[in-house]
Amino acid sequence: MPEKRPAVLDVKDIETVFNTRRGTIHAVNSVSFSLEPGELLGVVGESGSGKSVTMMSLIGLLPTPPARVTGGYVKFDNIDLLKADAQQLRAVRGAKIGFIFQDPMTSLNPVLTIGFQLMEPLRTHMGMKKAAAKKRAVELLDLVGMPDAERRLSDFPHQFSGGMRQRVVIAMALACDPKVLIADEPTTALDVTIQAQILELVKDLRRKLGMAIIWITHDLGVVAGIADRVMVMYGGQIVEQAPVRELFENPQHPYTRALIETVPDIGAERPERLRTVEGQPSILYARPSACSFRTRCAHAFERCGKENPPLLVTDKAHHVACFWDSATGEPRNV
């Protein structure tokens, strides 16, 4: 991995809340991370852990109200995206930061041809003329491995299969050569053999185009295959962050360890029973003043209920937010 290059995206202490009838829900609590050029950052967590909300907060994609980003900054291209006005944001979204959503059917407009939808960002962001945009659209579809690209420009989304639709969405996200691509569970709605095709495609595109990618998923297997670095989220916070091999070989947070253990491994001996994490994530009606995993944690002790553990740097660029030391099995002295 390249060292010491300036980060393309620098996120600091971001906070997002949702105002609901039952009270304010603190979905993202002081999340900071940075993304290096060309890096693929995997973000893992269960539903409700705040992984999608964090990424959508970055570029103002959350409907306000009910959502509100209450603090922090997002440095991208020398501007703070959280303070940017609508016009500045529009120039960034789709052009410099591309977004791929989970469900390819709902992120495409069913009544417009995919040719029109592919050419739209090219014409608005890059000011291309129709003929040039069309040529580029064909190139993009070729790039994502769509057979017979030119003819298919006039087809509508329903004429494509799920995997092909996701390729169209990827082509759209790549249209303006973004510096950062945020992919929110892009393969969850697809079958395994199609997922394998898309993963190969993304690896290949990264080699060719070299953009930085944030890949949100709940599937540890997917992350293991493509990420350089992994961030594990729980209760709207980052609980662990490490380079991919380090994380899988030496998981330190009890939640990460549990996540890795609950996934049955078809390459290994079959255990008599699956390891489980009992209970379920709690909903945060207040800023967490204690560790939000403590109620499900096997190692929780007194301090976990009193303070919220900060993200500590252990070694090898490994960060963990836990008072329990997995190496010694004892509470940490910090």
Added chain:
Amino acid sequence: MSETSAAPLVSIEGLKMYFPIHAGLFRRHVGDIKAVDDISLEIFEGETLGLVGESGCGKSTVGRATLRLYDITAGSITIDGTNTSKINQADLRRFRPRMQMIFQDPQGSLNPRMNVADIVGEPLDEHMSLSRDERLARIHELLDAVGLNRSFANRYPHEFSGGQRQRIGIARALALNPKFIVCDEPISALDVSIQAQVVNLLEDLQKKFGLTYLFISHDLSMVHHIADRVAVMYLGKIVELAPRDQLFNSPLHPYTQALLSAVPEPNPARQNTRVHIVLKGDVPSPSDPPAGCNFCTRCPKAIDICHHLEPQTIEIEPGRFAACHLLESATKVA
């Protein structure tokens, strides 16, 4: 867990389930979607048969047709000594207590206007005549069995999380002491840490009540954990059926091999040693399957004969079945 010498509890022979396509002004019958096209299998008492395949391959249709939720096109189904394939729906009610189903979407399969006691108690009202106290006692017993608090009996489905809702669905399926349960993707709507809880519960219940499962899933790693034998479906046909360890350790059919290699590997250290078979293209439409072998359009090993002759299912070793021309010639040579 299971003895292959035991008598089959469920045996399906030549099952076909076609859904007619009507088109044109007079809604003429113009073709069929061959969702399930001539499959045969046996499920032994006390075992779990895993049924895997991609979406659209007909695995859920097999589950539903086995319980006669559809009027089948052809074939025979024998459950617990009774041939249920020709009985009309009204008379089938007598047999329903023996065979039950757990559905994929715990939200959609529970009536939001009924409380837990009524949902779990409905099968009791339909099929048994219990006094009020007996009924309540049975409901409490069922809630205990699936690990739900008895005080939840008066709550409504929306008050529960996904995992708890699935437990309610399981309690309902158990209400009449069935012998055979079809689990149709029971965990795919749940988070990873919750999936393991539900799978463990299903295994515990199987031991306790001597249940037989048909476990339908697209998640191969979960099937590897729970199933005793596994059947792999592709485009309405079973391409391979084998005991779990044999199927996962040495898959015979090219589709099974590709499917297993597409499962994301959760261990980055093993990532590089794995052979990846990435299939080209998509699954053909079941209304117009290709001539010859159904898999010939995507098979990396297809030879001439595959494009015009349909392979027969052959027993390669005792208990191991596969349908592939390559295996036929291999066995002939041997």
